[in-house]
Amino acid sequence: MSEARAAFTHRPARLQQGLGWPLRLEGDRHNELGLSARLLWPFLATFGIGVAMGTLVIGGSLLSLASVAVLHLFN
């Protein structure tokens, strides 16, 4: 087997090291997060939750404005 093919077909026991996520491995095992991922994920997730909440608030405001405009058209 060529080196490139071996590298391509290699399946590591621990998937997605570093920024890993609890993917299911063989049997009942899950991969674990490395220290760098544990250091980083809370901030990434803070950003994600903040963006999601901001999107909901802005989207809700725009929907509210749109509904007022539509009601105004028909009244």
Next chain:
Amino acid sequence: MPWHVALFHSLFVIATIYGLVRGGSPERIFALMSLAALILSIRVKTPYPYGFHHVEVGLFLVDLGFFFALYVLSLFSLRFWPIWMSAMQGVTVLSHAVEFAPPPTNFGYAVLEQFLSFPMLILLIVATRRHRQRLARNGTDPSWTISFARSGPPSRR
């Protein structure tokens, strides 16, 4: 007492007692930390209904301290929920910046600062339940990424 405060306190009592009695060590530590944060928050917060008209500095410091405590917990515990907990607490810490955004709104500030406490308590209940399920299935549920137990020869018993 407003209904949402009564609802929060009821949920807090249920989640904390469940976490303390049935949880593993990360769940128990979180329950104790949230109890300390709640007591400190009540002490430093401007009383209802006069609060949130300016930046609540004491509350901000309590939130920040709770965030760093959760961050350390997420670094050393073998669970994924402390990462989400610290993220929600991170949003709570950032919510204090809302008061600087024009126009300052005490209602939005109050909602953003307190809203995420509810999903955090629900997450504690789910985490404790999942811990019990793993214990029942595997017989063990390791809690920490590092062990403080001193290594030595196995005891002959």
